Amino acid sequence: MQYTFPENFWWGTAASGPQTEGVFEGDNKGDSIWDYWYKESPELFFNQVGPEKTSVFYEKFQEDIQLMKETGHTTFRTSIQWSRLIPNGTGEVNQTAVNFYNEVIDELIANDIEPFINLYHFDMPMKMQEKGGWESRETVEAYVAFAKVCFELFGDRVKKWFTHNEPIVPVEGGYLYQFHYPAIVDMKKAVQVAFHEILASAKAINVYHEMNLGGEIGIILNLTPSYPRDENNPEDVKAAKAADAFFNRSFLDTAVKGEFPSDLVEILSEIDVLPIIEEGDLETIKENTVDLLGVNYYQPRRIKAKESTTKLAEGPMPDDFFDNYEMPGRKMNPYRGWEIYEKGVYDILKNLRENYGNIKCYISENGMGVEGEERYVNDQGIIEDDYRIEFVQDHLKYVHQAIQEGSNVRGYHMWTCMDNWSWTNAYKNRYGLIAVDLDNNHKRTIKKSGRWFNELAKNNGFE
């Protein structure tokens, strides 16, 4: 086999509770910010479709786990919805939710699929948001208590934990670019939110390690390599470095090294948006770094020195330090508007190897959302998504190369298993190895890529 991966390489997919479970009301679930926002302002949601319309994992998880088996999964990531487990954010634990997550975890293990559990996938309980969400210190403590409950309830069986998925996204979406609730523009709050997420993660890691449950805990970051327009132009290079500090190193350096990047601190201090830090916080962050890093990779950033004079907001914004650059001829996914640059994943892994102590990591999301996949259905009713197979193979070749050169990569998760609801695009773009027919009792049909993925996992590689 030309591309063989290390023994026991983790093959699987990633998903999240809010995007798959359904039953967004009922069974004592509390509202998350998404549930609340959708009920308040459905017109803000793509096609007015919100988290009430999912692939109904809550109901069909047994069937779904069988399909995971059929598609070669040895591992699967999902998240526990905080607002399902602890409806008010703090206090009483919802026994119906405990039963549900217990059943899911047990069913996965019974089918030899190792559960990877993430504690936060953009889904702040509304009750905590009312108290300021991540802006507030109270949320940090509430989150750590929630994490502890999860470790106590499920830590005997779950051995891979993650504190956050893409913590930069609630910062960008909620406090800078307005695509997550509360959808405001306020750089000072954005920085405080980021700081509290970082602190909450370190505190949860501390609790987990002290409990000695024999597993590993990490964080999942969406890393977007920042390439300057012209490597020989110092202004472009400086701009790319600033974007890298804002969007990558803010969370990467704190998670892996326990330190804030000094150039980021300089910028934040220059524009007077440094967060409130209490005594002992920096030590907590320093002492509680991750065991394992999840890398979500979809697209790079192309950056040039600031040329435009348009300000995105009255106050400071990251974009005051760089402009995005539309590189001519770049390969795009037209449906999502994201560049496809396979070598980006190699550059990330090389950077982790050279500058982050070769931290143990895995690819925790990578995938291709495509609109109108029904046009690829063959006469047996199967979607022939060769483009997805090609997309994954092309990325895996670079992952393989990084491993050959010594990168500490332990697995690959695709986004995603079943076509699912997306925060900003609802069901426009489909990412799954398995199609879901929303109009026909959520019927599942394995796509060609699902069959291919099964072979990939069984052979632990491809030709």
Ligand code: BGP
């Ligand atoms: C990641 C998120 C996922 C998922 C994916 C695809 O950033 O962790 O939750 O949504 O992106 O993105 P989208 O659905 O916006 O196309």
